[in-house]
Amino acid sequence: MPRSRVRDCNICEKSKPLDSFYIRTDGSLFSQCKDCRKEKVKISRRSRDENIPGYRKERLLKKKLYDMQMREKDPLFLRKKSLWNYYRMTLEQYEMMLINQEGVCAICKEPPTLANTKGKGFLEVDHDHSCCSTKKSCGECIRGLLCNPCNVGIGRFRDNPEKLMAAIEYLVGDKNA
Numbered sequence: 001m002p003r004s005r006v007r008d009c010n011i012c013e014k015s016k017p018l019d020s021f022y023i024r025t026d027g028s029l030f031s032q033c034k035d036c037r038k039e040k041v042k043i044s045r046r047s048r049d050e051n052i053p054g055y056r057k058e059r060l061l062k063k064k065l066y067d068m069q070m071r072e073k074d075p076l077f078l079r080k081k082s083l084w085n086y087y088r089m090t091l092e093q094y095e096m097m098l099i100n101q102e103g104v105c106a107i108c109k110e111p112p113t114l115a116n117t118k119g120k121g122f123l124e125v126d127h128d129h130s131c132c133s134t135k136k137s138c139g140e141c142i143r144g145l146l147c148n149p150c151n152v153g154i155g156r157f158r159d160n161p162e163k164l165m166a167a168i169e170y171l172v173g174d175k176n177a
Contacts (some may be wrong), residue, residue: 005017005018006018007020007021007029009021009031009032009033009036010031010032011032011033011036011040012033012035012036014033016033020033020034020035021033021034022034022037076091079091079122083125085136086125086135086136086137087125087127087136087137087139087142088137088138088139089125089139089142094125094145097142097144097145098123098145101144101145105123105145105146105147105150106126106143106144106145106146106150107146107147107150107153107154108147108149108150110147112147116147116148116149117147117148118148123145123146123147124145124146124147124148124151125137125142125145126142126143126144126145126146126151126154127141127142127143128141128143128159129158129159130159
């Protein structure tokens with residue numbers, strides 16, 4: 001007899017495909033679907049934070065204090081932390097990429113300024129969103145360093161070359177039409 005490709009969630013009691021359930025480390029499936037499990041965890045965390053006075057605030061204060069202490073030791077600490085957390089890239093790798101790009105945006109060839117970097121003074125890391133669809137990258141799909149307007153521009157076109165080509169054709173198209 002073939003195995004069923006659906007499972008019932010013990011919270012919402014709906015039959016859902018197996019990929020709607022998280023897999024435990026031992027290979028078995030959770031009894032709640034992903035949606036119900038997320039909600040259950042959210043409620044549990046909220047309850048914990050409310051039941052332990054100042055728990056969340058204390059945790060955030062400890063994190064801020066740690067970041068401040070590390071920044072005193074190393075002014076580039078937060079930059080290094082951000083590069084690693086979001087792009088799996090070291091500051092040295094970033095600087096090497098910047099040197100390879102001759103210190104300019106990979107698209108418009110403009111150097112970073114406070115105006116084109118949202119006041120940060122450094123270029124943004126661009127990665128292939130078809131590999132890593134979230135804001136974070138695996139580190140293998142990094143394409144280059146872009147100024148904010150170029151990064152936002154290609155993001156608005158969803159990294160789709162056909163849409164970008166259509167925009168180019170529109171811009172250079174028949175001006176008399």
